Amino acid sequence: MATANPDAGEADRLARIPSTEEAVPLEERAALHTSNRPLLTIGVMAATIMQILDSTIANVALPHMQASLSATSDTVTWVLTSYIVASAVAIPLTGWLADRIGSRNLFLGAVVGFVIASMLCGLASSLPEMVIFRVLQGVAAAFMNPLSQTVMMDINPRSKQAAAMSIWGMGIMVGPILGPVIGGWLTDNYDWRWCFYVNVPIGIACFLILWALLPSRDITKRGFDIFGFSMLAVAISAFQLMLDRGQTQDWFSSWEVWTEGMVALASAWMFFVQLFTARNPMFDRALFLNRNLLTGVGFMLVLGVLMTATLALLPPMLQQLYGYPVLTAGILLMPRGIGIVGSMYIAGQLMKRQVDPRMMVGTGLLIAAWSLYDMTGWTLEMGQQPFIVTGFVQGIGLGLVFIPLNITAFGTLDPRYRTEASSLMNLSRNIGGSAGISVVTALLARNIQTAHSEIGQHIPDPGLVANDPVVSSITGGATDTVLAMADAIVNKQAAMVAYLDDFKLMMILTLGSIPLVFLLQRPAAPKVGDEPVHVAMD
Structure with missing residues (x-):
């Protein structure tokens, strides 16, 4: 008479119990899993708001910076322009770098770079130093914005992505409005340098949360379109210079503005030709x-x-x-x-x-x-x-x-x-x-x-x-x-x-x-x- 195998029965029973992954309906599964979604959301949004604030927080402090950095009213605006240009040029790199080194590694590196650059901005003693440090800050900020939006969509299932985008959008839209208020308060009560120092403790807290909870997309080795990126970078930089210099140079009455406009137009044209003909385009x-x-x-x-x-x-x-x-x-x-x-x-x-x-x-x-x-x-x-x-x-x-x-x-x-x-x-x-x-x-x-x-x-x-x-x-x-x-x-x-x-x-x-x-x-x-x-x- 055959005897039942207890191990086989137990295996049968366990096989009939659905796993956690199988128990969740497909439409409720997120593309990326994290052990603590609410805390990760706080970390991602803190990083997002931190870098968005910095696009406007320094605006009201420019007169105070002008005296401290021995700058003129015309040259001190490069504190703002350098950040904008660096951020605009670096944004297109985000997708390629995220594939190449991993979205997690890029996000963590961007937060570290932003915190270090913020600290250096607060320590700057001359306008050239400040412009260099603001360029570094702008490059780091360029990666944080697209990555934060991607993370918010990836860690939430489709049914919750609208709510996730509401949270992310609040930070993106409200940040620039709060920037001048916070910057004015810090400048009036402390010093303009605190407009940058305030990022250090916030950035460290963000880094710790992201280090503990942030998942990553797969690393994909794909070629880099150096010519396409170069043309896009030149087009964006020339366009921004044309916009910044146009007012002081009486716009198209100046050969400088004409030159910058033509360089921007020609570079943009070559970028789009490269985009639609290259084997490994930028996008x-x-x-x-x-x-x-x-x-x-x-x-x-x-x-x-x-x-x-x-x-x-x-x-x-x-x-x-x-x-x-x-x-x-x-x-x-x-x-x-x-x-x-x-x-x-x-x-x-x-x-x-x-x-x-x-x-x-x-x-x-x-x-x-x-x-x-x-x-x-x-x-x-x-x-x-x-x-x-x-x-x-x-x-x-x-x-x-x-x-x-x-x-x-x-x-x-x-x-x-x-x-x-x-x-x-x-x-x-x-x-x-x-x-x-x-x-x-x-x-x-x-x-x-x-x-x-x-x-x-x-x-x-x-x-x-x-x-x-x-x-x-x-x-x-x-x-x-x-x-x-x-x-x-x-x-x-x-x-x-x-x-x-x-x-x-x-x-x-x-x-x-x-x-x-x-x-x-x-x-x-x-x-x-x-x-x-x-x-x-x-």
Whole structure:
């Protein structure tokens, strides 16, 4: 009589028990596994906000840096420009480096580099030193932004990616608004060097969390397109130099600006030729066959202009025309951040309920355009309420655009292209921001001159007024003082008209981008059978 084998029975029983991986539905599996997703999210977002803050935190400290670094008002702006140019040039490298050395290793290295560069910036004793250290800081920051977005999508299943993008988007959109506030407070109460030292403890905490919990994508050995990257780097650098130097060189009246523009155009042309003909191009050509991603890149240009140009215009307007101190001006910009946070949360909830993201993007753009229209009616005599209301409303509009746009752009894309796609989206936003600042600043200067001459036509000739005995008797002999006061009023009115013209231009740009919504395809809803890409961990 045969006897039962107890070991075989136990093996049978264990085989019938589903593993943890099998017990989780396919649509609920993330591409990357981590043992503590909430803590890793905190670490990733702290790193993201840290580097985003540094794009604007130094703005209000420039006058103090100028004295400490023995710089002029023209040269000290390289503290900002060097960071922007270095970041823009390095962003396209993110996808290739992540494949080559691993996304985990690149992220950890970027955080370490950013912390060291921040410390060196705080220790800088001359402008050349500061520019070099800011370049290093910008390169490290360039990798952190795309990698953080990729990690947030990879560690969350499709059903939670909208919420993950809401969290990531809050940091991206609110960071630049908080930068001037924090920078102003640190500069007023401590020293401008603390705008950089503050990154050190935060960066160390981020590194420890990422070291313990951050998984990695597979390492893929692929060739590097050195010619393509070189052409792209030259194009971005020449374009940024043209934007920075254009205002002081009277734009295309200068051969320098013409040269920089032609170099940028020729380099960009050679880059695209290389992109579509090389065996191993800088970006995978499959990215440019994805309609949603290309449309998302176009929208990011517009968002870069709206976010960055608005933040470049409002602080000097609030300080110079309305007389608000730096800290108060920063606080008046915060309702914009509150609106963004609130609408991003709402957008995440609507995405969970399968609301069409294209409808949210279009609605958000209409709301943002309405807020800009309302801003064209501002006057010099108004109080703080219009700044608060329009900022909050504009934040709601931008928040409704950002999350659905990212989900739509990545929703039809193979997960293995996420890092490269994120690099393209961030590069587009950076270029839009740089171009937007230069355009609105140039238009502001020219429109001030135009408005001043038009308003000045209604004021009598100062020479005739000064010699008029009737006027002299009325002013008690202080005719020159009265004329100076009248000229100051004309200057303020002209500046106000120029600011309103810039707001009108941005409103037109926002409305003009709305038809792009019709190019977007609605991503398919997550369903059973959607197999995620499983990636090895280091």
